[in-house]
Amino acid sequence: MDKPLLFPHDKTLERLPTPEREKRLAEKLQRLISYAYDNAPGFRSRIDKIKVNPSEIVNLEDLQKIPVLRKDDLIQLQKENPPFGGYLAVPLNEIDHVYQSPGPIFDPQRRSRGSSSQSQIGKDMIAMNTWSYHITPAGLLIDSTLKGMGFTVFPAGTGNTDLQVQIMHDLKVGGFAGTPSFLAAIIKRAEEMGYDFKRDFNLKYAMVMGEMGGDVLRKMFTEKYGITCLGGDSYATADIGFIASSCDKNSGMHVNTDTIVEIVDPSTGKVIPPGDIGEIIVTPFDEVYPLIRFGTGDLSTLIVEPCQCGRTTPRLPKIMGRSGDAVRVRGMFVHPRQTDEVISRYPEISSYQLIVTRNQNRDEMLLQIELKGEPQNKDVWLEGLKKDFQSICKVRFDKAEFVPTGKINKEAKRITDKRIY
């Protein structure tokens, strides 16, 4: 038996005598031409123009009656009749993906068998998925979520804002998946390019996640641009996938019912009381890849009270940083994101550093501050800073020190741990 060809060939057809094989191909060709004539308006008008009737295409030789469709023609056709130049012969919802090839030309790719959608929200709409498709799983994970919602997906990947703006416009993209800040960057760039985003674009849905402070941008997308944000915040890692997502009460992310989340002290691995900040440990009920008690390295806390939405699953209010960057002071984790948040309320501060030391078995924190402007009443100002620090970091600093401009090393960590045990 000889070796099969790389691509599956019809085992009967490929061994038939040539005239017989060509006869069968001609029958297939007749069906194709008549199908394309009925379903692809671009093809129909192309052969109508040269007055060729589909019934005239009977054998393989007749194919030559149809003019060659060159790449330049397709570019032109797509420009005149976006996005597919009238050559898409099925409804958009039978298309899984749209790609762009040099030209630029948009190429639809048929829906794979078995990928029927569960929801219809994205029916007949193209969604742009700006998560990365290679190496990390985000792209494919979100891709299948979007297809499950009925969207046809343009796998845009990350970066290249200008090109993404153009594609979003030309493909009449109706859905966006990515980070809130990337969508904000696309809108901003579109406006810089002279577009009126609300008028000139077709974006209706945004599934944005993966960042802190997404709520502010979500509100802007909805109020200023009329975009409906799908889902709220969610929490996922590359190893586990989706772990938690927020409900419409916006009061934290509910942990999936097929996952156990613990909040632990990263140094001991022991569970800490609800409300305290620690590392998120995840145990997914996954028989394929049972990562039991997987340490995510992310910091958060757990809300165990039932939610207003009626769900009783525990919630993660937000991700508060990486445990590696955080410093544990008197039992509490202090993370640069928290200290940044405090300092951001004080425009007079140009630079700061929090120095943690240990004195007679007690952790101490010294906050060094460089000022660019003098506060009106320094004592009152400092009291405010102390209060904000405590309410955000859950622990007090012991002393504040004003240092001359340039003293704080900009390269150094904002929280420096100088404790020696």
Ligand SMILES: [Zn+2]
């Ligand atoms: Zn809820």
